[in-house]
Amino acid sequence: MDYDSLLNMGSELGYQLMYSGAEIYRVEESVLRLLTAYGLQPQVFAIPNCLIVSVNTPNGHPITRMRRIPAHGTDIELLERCNGLCRKLCREVLPVSEAKELIDQLGKKKQTYPTHVLLRGYMAAAMFFAAFFGGGLQDAVSAGICGLAVGGWILYIGAKLGFNGFFQTLIGAVIATQMGLWMVHLGFGSNLEAISIGTLMLLVPGMALTTAMREIMAGDIISGMSRTADAILTATAISLGVVVALAIGG
Amino acid sequence: MQQILSFLPACLWGFFACLAFGLVFNIHGWGILICGFGGALGWFVYQAVQHMAHNDIIAAFLSAVVIAVYSELMARIRRCPVTGYLQIALLPLVPGAGIYYAMRYCVAGENEMFLSTLLHTFGFAAALAVGAMLASTIMRSLLPRFYHRH
Incomplete structure (x- = not known):
């Protein structure tokens, strides 16, 4: 053999x-x-x-x-x-x-969606999450536009510039919050929380957190811990991004 | 009844949001609908429990349990890894709002509110994780015949 x-x-x-x-x-x-x-x-x-x-x-x-x-x-x-x-x-x-x-x-032979479909996925997710968090129709559309910007950053620009995950998420959060603020200033959306949180949901480390917990329960402590650290780092990046945007525009 | 009807719009939005995330995480075919239903189901349970018990940590725990049971069952029926269904159905519950509010308090200089919101967010995430893991573990011991780890 x-x-x-x-x-x-x-x-x-x-x-x-x-x-x-x-x-x-x-x-x-x-x-x-x-x-x-x-x-x-x-x-x-x-x-x-x-x-x-x-x-x-x-x-x-x-x-x-x-x-x-x-x-x-x-x-x-x-x-x-x-x-x-x-x-x-x-x-x-x-x-x-x-x-x-x-x-x-x-x-x-990878079966993947083309990038423009992914971009629409980001937009739809932000839209529906804004509605989910209590936004109206205009808030949902505003969040869709913000989601489009964040998706465009992640899919087209951030990856090409070779940014690491931390700064990619940080800048994504800045874009999400800043555009949410602009949408409200322009009078297009009214519910700032729904727009910003709906868009930030694109960045939250849900996957890393769940995988980390599953691994810790399965006894793979090393990888569980490193994924937990990853989730905490991502959450920190989101927080920093939100702070930066609120400090500039809020 | 009136109360139950008032839960439904958010569940519908959660359903569509999970479908959109299914695209982002490259799920093809029927699996994407399973994730959507899981998300809607979880959010329904969350709202119902919160309405009855007025405690969102307990609500998060119980909805994570329901989502995990549902995903494990679906994974057995479709003979697919449970990972994708579980993770995407849990996404509407991940406390993105908690992080946002905590940081708003931080910028506004309200340190007490900042710390309590932050701790609450951690508690919420831990309740989700423990609930999902508990249900998965119990499901696996209850369904040993169907249990193939991969």
Whole structure:
């Protein structure tokens, strides 16, 4: 059996899972199950940006692969596809070359929405959250415009300038609050809270917080703590952004 | 009855907001509707409990429990990871408003209000997290036959 390509296959699946924003225990267990299904006894260890997979060949030779995971967002579609493929491979145990082909396809054939659809997603989310927090029709439309600006910043400008997450969120919060203030000054919207909070909801670290708690409960304290720190940093960035905008325009 | 009807508009907005977030987090197909319903359901429970108990921490806890039970069930039915459904359905409850108000008090120099709002926001987030985790853990022990971790 070709242990090198088995190991590559397992670590590639783990890499794609990590990249989709899966919890650590899901990554570790998926790789473990996959390689166990192929008759190996792997050791898998993962922390948020590193994955280590190690196996012993029958003649006692240990081989290890380490993958570093770059900064990534959340991609539920990729997560579901990795999960489905892992289940399928554990059930059917396809030949290694075929399975490797399927796993390599995961990262290449990505099904994503085009950027302008994402931008509209940001706009709609801000609009509906403004209505959700008690804004009227005009407030919702104002929040939609603010959401468009924040979405444009995140999708087009911030990522291209190579800003790190902290400053990207901080400037996003400045844009959200400042534009909310302008909308009210111009007399277009009336409910400043609904507009600003609705737009800020685009930036809050809901994902990081929930993932962090799930990991802590699952016993992955290191990654749980680092994600909690991430969530707190993001919340701090939002707070600073709000303060800056309120101090300038309020 | 009147009271229940008055909860519905916010649930509807929460539903659409969750759909929009489903786009942002790249969910395709039916999953996006499941997230939306989860968000609406959670917000309905939150409003109902707050109406009865007048305590938003308890309301956050119970709505997180309901959302987690719902997401775990849906994940089993669709044989998909629970992560996406749970996280997006919880988003309307994430205390973005708390952060905003706390910072407004901070800028206005009202330190007492700032600290109490900030602590309240932390308490709210912790109630959400503990509620969701508790329900997930119980669901997993109740449904061992259907339980596949991935």
